[in-house]
Amino acid sequence: MDLYFMPLACSLATRIALYETGEGAHTRFRRVWFTTKLMDDGLDYRTVNPKGQVPALRLDDGTLLTEGAAVLQYVADRKPEAGIVPPQGTKERYRLQSLLNFIATELHKLILAQILDPATPEEAKRHAREVVAPNRLALLVRELAGRDFLLDSGFSIADAYAFFVLTLCPIAKVDLAPWPPLAAYYERMKARPTVARALAEEFELARAGV
Structure with missing residues (x-):
């Protein structure tokens, strides 16, 4: 997976969730620069996420998830045994x-x-x-x-x-x-x-x- 983030933005919460679930070791962290919306490779982040906001999570199949609440739940649901999200439907x-x-x-x-x-x-x-x-x-x-x-x-x-x-x-x-x-x-x-x-x-x- 790829997490698109800005330091000390709300993507911090997703970084925490990735570490809680152990998925941080399997995630590439892609920095987005606040003022320019460029990434370290020079690509305009808005070509990845037209909203221009973080976090965004690119899954291994190419699916892009945006909006912090949705991204957080996806990360937590990947490893329910980590205990940081209640079961669906409860x-x-x-x-x-x-x-x-x-x-x-x-x-x-x-x-x-x-x-x-x-x-x-x-x-x-x-x-x-x-x-x-x-x-x-x-x-x-x-x-x-x-x-x-x-x-x-x-x-x-x-x-x-x-x-x-x-x-x-x-x-x-x-x-x-x-x-x-x-x-x-x-x-x-x-x-x-x-x-x-x-x-x-x-x-x-x-x-x-x-």
């Missing part, structure tokens, strides 16, 4: 899908994408940071109530996606101080070997510019 699976949609639309796109997009007017960024973020983060805290992770079964691909969001919150100047449970949750995930590995690798790529 109530927990539908809860997972609800969480993935919430993280994608209400946290990632509505808050982070707004704030980190240079084209977003300052007033809209301030609204996202000061009005929208506190409301949505409070909802995330509620989802965690009484749990170490977002699902009763433990760490899942929803946590991998939420981890990406919380990693970028300081960069977006979204204050997490009012939410101590989120800080504790983030530290639990950071202590997980696969998460620590993925984060360290992507920070190094971002810092080195390679």
